[in-house]
Amino acid sequence: MQTNNSEKPFTYKDYSNTININFMNINYFESNSTNSHSSILNTVSNQQLRLNYNLRDIEKLDNRFFRAHRSYLVNLKQIDHVDLRKRIIYFYNGDSCSVSKLHLRHLLRLID
Numbered sequence: 001m002q003t004n005n006s007e008k009p010f011t012y013k014d015y016s017n018t019i020n021i022n023f024m025n026i027n028y029f030e031s032n033s034t035n036s037h038s039s040i041l042n043t044v045s046n047q048q049l050r051l052n053y054n055l056r057d058i059e060k061l062d063n064r065f066f067r068a069h070r071s072y073l074v075n076l077k078q079i080d081h082v083d084l085r086k087r088i089i090y091f092y093n094g095d096s097c098s099v100s101k102l103h104l105r106h107l108l109r110l111i112d
Contacts, residue, residue: 007077010062012051023064027091029073031055044078044093068099068107079111 007023025044032038032050039058041049051058055073059065065073068089080092087104090096099107 010064012053012058012061014052023075024077026075027078027093027095028068028075028089028097029055029058029065030097031071042095042097044091046093046095066103066107066110068097068103070100072097072099074099076107076110082108082111 009020010023010026011018011020013019021041021043027042027044029039029041029051031054032040037052037054039051039053039055041051043049053061055067055071058073059067064075066076068074074089074097078091078093080090082089082099082104084104087099087101088096089099089107
């Protein structure tokens with residue numbers, strides 16, 4: 001998954017392995033509805049990887065992600081545009097996720 005070394009990779013531990021993922025390959029993390037102790041990583045290539053970290057743990061691991069919603073942590077560098085009326089974030093690969101009313105104004109300040 002690692003293609004570009006301009007950004008420090010996102011690093012996490014999976015049992016006994018340390019895994020590095022290129023930061024620019026990550027669109028967002030979403031909370032796993034079936035297991036509150038894990039989350040799902042959504043990549044630029046539309047892959048989904050299950051991590052044994054909840055969103056709060058990921059925020060502690062890497063502060064480059066923005067909490068757009070209680071269920072989503074987004075990579076600000078992958079945002080194409082934001083639909084203000086529907087409160088939806090669109091990524092460059094066509095994927096999307098929600099942004100809460102509470103975090104919308106702060107998100108707009110960060111991406112401008």
